[in-house]
Amino acid sequence: MKARTMVWVLKFFFASSSLPFVLMSLFGLLQAGLAASALLFLQQLVDGRSLSGLALVWLSVGYLLCALVLPNAFNILNQLFREAVLRRSQQILTRKLMQMSASIGMDSLEDAQFQDVVSAVTKADSSVMINYWQCVQEIVISLVRLVGVAAVLTSFYWGIPLVVFASVLPELWMRMRFAKLQHKLHLDQSAVERRASYFADVLTKREYVKEIRTSAAESFLYGKWRSQKDAYDRKDLAFDRKRQSYFGAGHLIFLTAISASMFFMVKWVMGGQTSVGALTSAIFALNYIVGSIGSLLYNFGQAQHQILLVETTRGFLEDTAAEQEPSPDLHRVTVPFDIRFENVSYRYPGAENFALQNVSFTITHGERIALVGANGSGKSTLIRLLLGLSRPTSGRIYLNEVPLEDCSWGHYRELVTVAFQDFAQYCRTVRENIGFGDLHALHLPHLLEQAAVQSGAADFIERLPRRYDQQLGAAFAGGVDLSGGQWQKTAMARAYLRQAALLLMDEPTASLDPMAEVEVYRQFSDLAEGKTALLVSHRLGSATLADRIFVLQQGELVEAGHHIELLRENGEYAKLFRSQAEWYLHDERAEAVEEPPVAGVQVQ
Numbered sequence: 001m002k003a004r005t006m007v008w009v010l011k012f013f014f015a016s017s018s019l020p021f022v023l024m025s026l027f028g029l030l031q032a033g034l035a036a037s038a039l040l041f042l043q044q045l046v047d048g049r050s051l052s053g054l055a056l057v058w059l060s061v062g063y064l065l066c067a068l069v070l071p072n073a074f075n076i077l078n079q080l081f082r083e084a085v086l087r088r089s090q091q092i093l094t095r096k097l098m099q100m101s102a103s104i105g106m107d108s109l110e111d112a113q114f115q116d117v118v119s120a121v122t123k124a125d126s127s128v129m130i131n132y133w134q135c136v137q138e139i140v141i142s143l144v145r146l147v148g149v150a151a152v153l154t155s156f157y158w159g160i161p162l163v164v165f166a167s168v169l170p171e172l173w174m175r176m177r178f179a180k181l182q183h184k185l186h187l188d189q190s191a192v193e194r195r196a197s198y199f200a201d202v203l204t205k206r207e208y209v210k211e212i213r214t215s216a217a218e219s220f221l222y223g224k225w226r227s228q229k230d231a232y233d234r235k236d237l238a239f240d241r242k243r244q245s246y247f248g249a250g251h252l253i254f255l256t257a258i259s260a261s262m263f264f265m266v267k268w269v270m271g272g273q274t275s276v277g278a279l280t281s282a283i284f285a286l287n288y289i290v291g292s293i294g295s296l297l298y299n300f301g302q303a304q305h306q307i308l309l310v311e312t313t314r315g316f317l318e319d320t321a322a323e324q325e326p327s328p329d330l331h332r333v334t335v336p337f338d339i340r341f342e343n344v345s346y347r348y349p350g351a352e353n354f355a356l357q358n359v360s361f362t363i364t365h366g367e368r369i370a371l372v373g374a375n376g377s378g379k380s381t382l383i384r385l386l387l388g389l390s391r392p393t394s395g396r397i398y399l400n401e402v403p404l405e406d407c408s409w410g411h412y413r414e415l416v417t418v419a420f421q422d423f424a425q426y427c428r429t430v431r432e433n434i435g436f437g438d439l440h441a442l443h444l445p446h447l448l449e450q451a452a453v454q455s456g457a458a459d460f461i462e463r464l465p466r467r468y469d470q471q472l473g474a475a476f477a478g479g480v481d482l483s484g485g486q487w488q489k490t491a492m493a494r495a496y497l498r499q500a501a502l503l504l505m506d507e508p509t510a511s512l513d514p515m516a517e518v519e520v521y522r523q524f525s526d527l528a529e530g531k532t533a534l535l536v537s538h539r540l541g542s543a544t545l546a547d548r549i550f551v552l553q554q555g556e557l558v559e560a561g562h563h564i565e566l567l568r569e570n571g572e573y574a575k576l577f578r579s580q581a582e583w584y585l586h587d588e589r590a591e592a593v594e595e596p597p598v599a600g601v602q603v604q
């Protein structure tokens with residue numbers, strides 16, 4: 001598993017930035033062989049009283065090059081190429097993550113556990129991979145350096161390297177163990193951290209500020225943020241304390257072994273068993289060993305932790321890619337197409353109840369359907385399934401008798417246009433806000449203007465200082481914010497821009513004034529001519545425009561038929577319609593208001 005991940009990392013770097021990656025690794029490794037050569041130069045220098053002056057100069061130059069100049073030069077080059085690899089690979093990984101998020105199923109996106117993994121992966125990003133690779137490189141450098149230095153040391157004192165290496169094992173084991181624990185903590189903490197940053201967002205973002213100020217909820221929310229942050233920090237600090245105390249104990253064993261080795265080496269020189277040059281060289285060797293083992297231990301622990309993060313990233317990218325693997329022979333939907341729901345049920349991930357239950361119907365091409373029902377009855381869920389954003393938990397949706405999941409999404413989405421209840425407000429120009437509905441029309445002003453006229457947005461756009469080039473939203477300098485209704489009209493224009501065969505409207509008039517609302521329904525009726533249209537609305541007056549009305553109640557389709565038929569049936573729809581109609585038509589207070597006298601006006 002680990003070897004597979006290591007190969008995956010290697011492939012990733014080769015694919016993203018091969019030359020800088022090779023150079024970075026090369027300059028890293030070149031540093032490794034220099035330590036042993038420096039020790040040999042040093043021993044020759046100290047014991048070289050009988051050598052000529054020129055030989056001594058060459059030995060000094062050799063020592064300086066191997067101990068100081070080259071290691072620093074290689075290190076600088078290594079860091080330089082590391083930065084290049086990091087930037088390039090970061091860009092590629094972020095692009096992959098963005099592509100995944102843009103195409104992944106809505107069910108996965110809304111799953112809290114999936115969100116935690118995304119948050120952990122995004123936080124880890126490609127610096128984790130480069131850090132992991134840097135750790136592997138440092139481990140190799142430390143090992144090569146240790147082998148070289150140990151070989152030199154063994155030639156003077158053969159038993160010492162064995163004792164020193166044995167004393168390192170307890171700390172090495174502890175670092176491996178804590179790396180696994182740290183990874184587990186990182187994943188556990190991801191959920192807590194996400195909750196804390198949610199409260200931080202609520203406290204700082206513009207869209208919440210109005211409500212929070214008026215309800216004086218700041219201190220309550222701040223308290224919530226504090227408690228999440230405290231919980232996060234407490235766990236992190238407790239882990240760190242435990243880790244440091246274990247590492248400290250392990251390191252003590254190592255330092256005791258080094259001190260004992262020094263004691264015996266000095267004793268052997270005093271007894272005349274080895275030369276002063278050998279002792280000097282051995283002291284430097286021990287110094288290298290302490291540094292290399294410290295680096296080995298640190299990087300080993302880090303690599304263990306990093307590789308688990310890299311595995312999470314690899315698993316996320318590979319599994320999600322497999323989930324999205326397009327089937328080679330997907331069906332292309334052709335217009336006209338009928339829609340058939342066959343016993344469709346749907347339950348949101350993690351939810352206990354079904355949002356839709358055994359819903360069956362057929363809509364023939366060109367029909368206009370109004371979808372009505374109380375809040376939470378499943379209207380938006382039905383639209384979501386029809387768009388293929390989620391798959392039914394059971395049952396099937398057919399387009400011209402072909403299951404929706406077997407249809408080419410790329411082609412199907414060209415045939416559908418939708419105005420969502422919770423539409424997006426892009427902090428971009430008016431042109432882009434409308435043009436995102438159909439990118440082919442982004443630079444065709446007459447089509448953008450036509451869509452704006454149809455949605456009723458054209459009037460206020462003409463009054464904006466820069467018309468269609470006006471930046472919208474208050475997030476960036478020069479942006480103009482719109483009223484709720486104006487944003488909604490812009491979103492409707494976006495939906496109207498695409499000349500689609502299936503028109504889906506999920507409560508398109510919730511923020512509109514009464515005149516604009518009537519105009520939208522009139523336009524909708526015209527635009528839906530020759531297309532299949534599905535309109536979700538709580539304004540039952542609009543349902544009278546439809547060929548058929550579907551009534552949903554607690555996720556079930558309880559009635560379907562024309563307005564007149566349903567009134568005659570006197571069921572759920574009739575009840576809803578009459579209660580709304582009564583409100584408008586039989587308001588006694590309105591009837592009591594008399595026509596006001598028009599003072600001072602004479603009719604000629």
Ligand SMILES: Nc1ncnc2c1ncn2[C@@H]1O[C@H](COP(=O)(O)OP(=O)(O)OP(=O)(O)O)[C@@H](O)[C@H]1O
Nearest residue numbers: 110348351355373374375376377378379380381382
């Ligand atoms: N993302 C979600 N995750 C879990 N449950 C959800 C989600 N969205 C909706 N639901 C649940 O599914 C049920 C149907 O919701 P849906 O949004 O389809 O209703 P609706 O008829 O469109 O309501 P409204 O008229 O209020 O817009 C509700 O009980 C709701 O709580």
